[in-house]
Amino acid sequence: MAKLYFYYASMNAGKSATLLQANFNYNERGMRTMLWTAAIDDRGAGEGDAHAIESRIGLHAGAHRFAAGTDLFGRVGAVHAEAALSCVLVDEAQFLTPAQVWQCADIADKAGIPVLCYGLRTDFRGELFPGSAVLLGIADTLVELKAVCHCGRKASMNLRVDARGNAVSEGPQAEIGGNDRYIALCRRHFSEAMGR
Template identity: 85%
Template sequence: MAKLYFYYASMNAGKSTTLLQANFNYHERGMRTMLWTAAIDDRSGPRGEGHAIESRIGLHAGACRFTADTDILAKVQAVHAVEPLSCVLVDEAQFLTAEQVWQCADIADRVGIPVLCYGLRTDFRGELFSGSAVLLGIADTLVELKAVCHCGRKASMNLRVDAEGRAVAEGAQTEIGGNDRYVALCRRHFSEALGR
């Protein structure tokens, strides 16, 4: 029976690396996969250019890009009807809409293809992303990937920083960036940085 998985973590925990390793494992066994990532994250280049999924350690792969309007279920079914898929892998899953998360559940439940979603649990304020909230609620399997705070404890929070490295407490929930904009911290150091 196919399942819906949610692998979640803070920044720098290796979510994309783990996704790409899983993809490699399927391909090594002659199985076909379909990769997805959020169109909003265009750090690897505009649509159709560069590698859609790229890890900090240099692994990369092409992927379909979803927006809030993308019917992931319909697109997966169309591909699966022509050439059967063994797995669907979704990077930046925090940006899925609630409806798209349910589509991923339908891919597992009705189409019979495992769906592995990877993403952030919370934003820079410590609040759940909507896609992550639904995944935490309905995924068959939840797996927390670990990152490390500068103090050596588990980093579970994502601190947004400005160009001078100062903590940012206000702003839009989504602002794309890497190590230049976010620091993974334990809850204690996250709270201290925000003056809580």
């Protein structure tokens, strides 16, 4: 029985690297996969999208890009009908719409293909992303990947910073950036940085 998985963590926990390792494992055994990432995150775009998913440790792979209107169930189903897929892997899953999360569940439940989603649980204010909220509610398996705060405790929060390194508490929920824009912190240090 195929399942819907949600691997979640703060920034810098190795979500993309873990996804790419899982993809490698499937491919090494001759199994076909389909990779997806958010269209909003174009940091890896280039070279024919060969770097659509890229980890901080240098691993990368091409991937299809989803936007809010992308029909994942239809797109995956069309590819699966031509040649069977063994797994669907979704990076930046926090950007899935609630409807797309349910489509991922349908891919597992109706098409019998495991779906492995990787993403952030919360934004820079400590609030759930809509896609992550639905994944936390309906995924068959939840796996927390660990990042480390500068104090050595588990980093579970994502602090957005400005160009001077000061905490940012306002702005759009989705703002793409890496280590220059976000710092993974434990809840205590996140709260202190946000002045709570």
